[in-house]
Amino acid sequence: MNILVIGGGGREHTLAWKLAQSPLATKLYAIPGNPGMAAVATCVSGISIEDSEAVVAFAKEHAIDLAVVGPEVPLTNGIVDACEAAGILAFGPRKKAAELEGSKAFSKGLMKKYGIPTAKYEVFTDAEAAKAYVKQEGAPIVIKADGLAAGKGVIVAMTLDEALAAVSDIMEDQEFGAAGNRVVIEEFMEGEEASLLCFTDGETIVPMISSQDHKRAYDGDKGPNTGGMGTYAPAPVMTPAMIEAAKEKILKPVIAAMKQEGRKYQGCLYAGLMITKDGPKVVEFNARFGDPETQVVLPLLRSDLAQIMVACAKGDGSLGKLDIEWSDGAAVCVVLASGGYPKSYQKGYEITGLDKAEALGCHVFHAGTAERDDSVVTAGGRVLGVVAEAADVRAAVDKAYQGVNVIDFKDKMFRHDIAHRALERQS
Ligand code: AMP
Numbered sequence: 001m002n003i004l005v006i007g008g009g010g011r012e013h014t015l016a017w018k019l020a021q022s023p024l025a026t027k028l029y030a031i032p033g034n035p036g037m038a039a040v041a042t043c044v045s046g047i048s049i050e051d052s053e054a055v056v057a058f059a060k061e062h063a064i065d066l067a068v069v070g071p072e073v074p075l076t077n078g079i080v081d082a083c084e085a086a087g088i089l090a091f092g093p094r095k096k097a098a099e100l101e102g103s104k105a106f107s108k109g110l111m112k113k114y115g116i117p118t119a120k121y122e123v124f125t126d127a128e129a130a131k132a133y134v135k136q137e138g139a140p141i142v143i144k145a146d147g148l149a150a151g152k153g154v155i156v157a158m159t160l161d162e163a164l165a166a167v168s169d170i171m172e173d174q175e176f177g178a179a180g181n182r183v184v185i186e187e188f189m190e191g192e193e194a195s196l197l198c199f200t201d202g203e204t205i206v207p208m209i210s211s212q213d214h215k216r217a218y219d220g221d222k223g224p225n226t227g228g229m230g231t232y233a234p235a236p237v238m239t240p241a242m243i244e245a246a247k248e249k250i251l252k253p254v255i256a257a258m259k260q261e262g263r264k265y266q267g268c269l270y271a272g273l274m275i276t277k278d279g280p281k282v283v284e285f286n287a288r289f290g291d292p293e294t295q296v297v298l299p300l301l302r303s304d305l306a307q308i309m310v311a312c313a314k315g316d317g318s319l320g321k322l323d324i325e326w327s328d329g330a331a332v333c334v335v336l337a338s339g340g341y342p343k344s345y346q347k348g349y350e351i352t353g354l355d356k357a358e359a360l361g362c363h364v365f366h367a368g369t370a371e372r373d374d375s376v377v378t379a380g381g382r383v384l385g386v387v388a389e390a391a392d393v394r395a396a397v398d399k400a401y402q403g404v405n406v407i408d409f410k411d412k413m414f415r416h417d418i419a420h421r422a423l424e425r426q427s
């Protein structure tokens, strides 16, 4: 099979790395890919992944048998529909199904209609009405821009003033552009967060190993929100009973609801969960793999990813017949970022020690890197994900930080406490 991976971050490097292990894979391509992915795939520059037509033209020319879509923007643009119209099998939800991530108002409405547990909410297009609701409900309260805002359109306001300012910023000052024409205002949920991703063909769901992200920039969950500073899997908060509850009350009903609504959902569904005293509730759905959740979940997959993806994309019932196996160990990913991230940072610094980290048995997934002459240099906020697998989280943490310590670049920044919640539970 010729496989095309669409995207060029840490998630896509992990997808390409895992797909390359499949006996079904003959040739791998990536648009645009990155220097790390170049070890397993031919990286193609000059095509925008937001130009579905151009991507499909490339796929036809190179006899692609399976296209695997990483990020949300091409999905909400309808790249899967475009591939299918050209007779190319594609892993990921179609445009109408990707709305589950593309519009928070849609996703909240669906959950309300089908009784899927989530925070109570209201949708507003008028700033004055939104402010009146905020005053009525009081703080803490959560304000969300409706559309895609690169993970930044959510403000968890602990005071009334913060909440009112957030409504102004999003609706009046258009801080997130058109994504803020509508806002969702919702109840603050208290609990521990976890991510539960699943494979689905639109009928059957196969949960993956649970994981936990660290969204804040600095140790102790302090500082601004980021795309994710590190992850570990499995998440001990997701006990077998909690996974069962999430499967029965959230994953199965939402997949059935999407089918009922004429928006059959195929691909990877990511449920961001809050584990409350009343059980798991949905924080958000994403229409794709998580980044950096993928970096810890897929290394623990013992089965053939290409075969699973083909089954999901075909929707021919074969997913339910596969025996999908997972490691009973743990994995940890520590993100190395550019100093200053998530605000402004410098790029172009040489990275050393990548081979040394690999020699220690870590996987180093590239996120924001570039090639310059014969070296690899920093080229983004999140630069690398250093991943270690081991028998348990403690051992995986130790090994991942050994890898982190042998990699160097100017202004290297990372969190020192990845997986602290899991370690606290163990001790
Ligand atoms: P989202 O983009 O919807 O995942 O929100 C980003 C982050 O905001 C989540 O990962 C949570 O930490 C937090 N958050 C979102 N909604 C809520 C809520 N209703 N209650 C508490 N925290 C929330």
Ligand code: GLY
Residues within 6 Å of the ligand: 151, 213, 227, 228, 286, 289, 290, 291, 292, 293
């Ligand atoms: N790690 C959070 C996300 O991928 O949305």
